[in-house]
Amino acid sequence: MKTTNTFKTILLIIFGVGILIAVIVFSLGGGGRDKKQNYGSVEIWGTLxxxxxxxxxxxxxxxxxxxxKQKQETxxxxxxxxxxxxxxxxxIIILPHGKFIDYKKHLTPIPYEFFSEREFRDxxxxxxxxxxTKEGALxxxxxxxxxxxxxxxxxFSSHAVSRVPxxxxxxxxxxxxxxxRDNLTISRSTIPFGQYANVSHAKDILSMLIMQAGAPIIAINKGxxxxxxxxxxxxxxxxxxAFKFFMAFSNPALPTYSWNRSLPQSKQVFISGQSAVYFGYASEYDEIxxxxxxxxxxxxxxPQVRGAQKKLTFGKINGLAVLRNNNNKNGAFYAARLITSGDIAKKLSQGLQLPPAHRDLLAQKPDDAILPVFYDSAHISASWPxxxxxxxxxxxxDAVEGILSSRFSVDEAVEGLERQLSQLVKVFVGE
Structure with missing residues (x-):
């Protein structure tokens, strides 16, 4: 009889522990039925x-x-x-490229407790x-x-050139x-470099050339x-x-002379079939x-700098940023991470025909004639703040125009450019 009572006691203890575990699991949301209340509603604005x-x-x-809600960038x-x-x-707002500095005072960094710096880099x-930033990811x-x-x-075919540069x-x-060309008149260009006003993305092209040559322009080091x-x-x-190379194609005294200020925008010249190359963004493909x-x-x-160990192209990048004045920051943090990884990011990438910023998704290179070039370029894409x-x-x-007008030598123009950028940084840091 004593043995029977002991056995019943053991069974009751086991049964009680099982109920306790079930209650704990349920209270922690194991059933998942109440998770929607945890993250609530999140509204996003952007230009996509x-x-x-x-x-x-x-x-x-x-x-x-x-x-x-879609908004106009302007x-x-x-x-x-x-x-x-x-x-x-x-x-949340989807930040257009290069605008995170403009919006910084309105943003709250996504804390490293939510998404560690190590994980971000991986x-x-x-x-x-x-x-x-020091506080988290903007x-x-x-x-x-x-x-x-x-x-x-x-x-290229008419000149029996089988491979592009x-x-x-x-x-x-x-x-x-x-x-x-006939003296100074150019009827067909090889490369639209050497001017500013009629070279589409001139600043970005010069930035690319400078960064390929080994200078970051503006770098962030320990904040x-x-x-x-x-x-x-x-x-x-x-x-x-970089400037010497760029400017050589607008110098009529050189055999490389290929561009001048009387020509239309370089993008339009290429579209009309009167330029051998055009440097533009992946997003311009459908328009062209x-x-x-x-x-x-x-x-x-x-193209790259001969002998350079590191390949690089200039690129635009956009991202999801959480607003400082926000009644649902946890939901916003969760939504930002959810959208920038997995199926949603993949669908957006496919819909817009642009490479994703997520490494795992970028490794899934599409099997067509165009997108692989975009994906390979995204791997080496860079920019500066x-x-x-x-x-x-x-x-x-001013640097380009100063060289064209002979007001500055190339070295003087670059020195002035660097000095003015330094002044801009001082103004920004002083705010």
Whole structure:
């Protein structure tokens, strides 16, 4: 009888422990039925197309509600400021490239307790590290729009050139024969370099050349901004070397003369079939194809500096940033991470035909003729923290125009550019 009572006692203890474990698991949300209350509703503003974002979000997890509103890039900041002042702003904005400095005072970093710096570096491409601060990530990167080289197949074929340039030096050989000119009048260009006003993305192209040569322009080191345009390792003066190469194609005294200020915008010249190459972004592919369906063109990765150990192209990157004035920060942090990884990021990448910033997704290279070039370019995409796109555009423009007008030598122009960027950094840090 005693043995029977002992056995019953043991059974009751085991049964009681089982019930206790079940209660604990249920109270911690193991059933998942109440998770939606934990993350609530999140509203996102951005400039990406409404239909593509809605399609990507339609199968979102049922533990969060996410709505998206498309805004115009020209009015996004003003609408945001007004909305925040009225207390009805979004939880997240999709930051356009180069704008995170402009919006910084409105943002709250995504803390490293939520997403560690080590994990950030492992998950996203190197270019995304521009978002990192001492307190956390200003944004989680979503898509990359790398600069590529568009080239006219008919022009290259007519000159029996079977391979497009892989190093910049190749253009010194091609320009004298491919360019069609009568004294100063150019009727067909090889490469649209050497001017500013009519060279699409001139600042970005010069930035790419400088960074390829080994200078970061503006780097962030332990939270401090450092300006370096003209100090390198493999190339002693990266900035001067980049400007000299760029300017050579607008000098009528040189055999490489291929571009002047009387020509239309370089993008339009390429679309009309009167330029052998054009340096533009992956996002421009559809526009070029639709504008001139008869243009026989292809794309390639941008040329590199001969002998350089590190390949690089300039690229635009956008990311999801959480607003400081926010009644659902935890939900916003969760939504930002959810959207920038997994199926949603993949769908957005496919819908916009742009590479994702997530390393695992970027490794899944599409099997078609165009996107692999974009994906390969995204792997080597880089940029620098542009503190004020309007001011830096003026600084780069003044350097080019100063050289063209002979007011400055190349070295003097680069020295002035570096000095003005340093002044801009001081103003920014002093704010």
């Amino acid at each position: 197309p409404q239909n593509i974002v809605n399609e990507a979000l339609k199968d979102i997890e049922d533990n969060i509600t996410i709505t998206y 009015s996004l900041r003003q609408e945001l400021v007004e909305a925040l002042a009225s207390g009805y702003g979004p939880n 998950v996203y491409v190197a270019q995304a590290e521009l978002y990192l 944004a989680l990167p979503l898509l990359i729009d790398p600069m590529v080289m568009y080239w006219n197949r008919a022009i 892989s190093v910049w030096e190749d253009f010194n050989i091609l320009a004298p024969t491919m360019t069609i 401090e901004m450092e300006v370096n345009v003209n100090k390198g390792i493999d190339i002693a003066t990266p900035g001067s070397s 194809k639709k504008t001139n369906p008869h243009l026989d063109f292809d794309i390639a990765m941008v 542009d503190l004020s796109s309007k001011d830096t555009d003026t600084i780069f423009r």
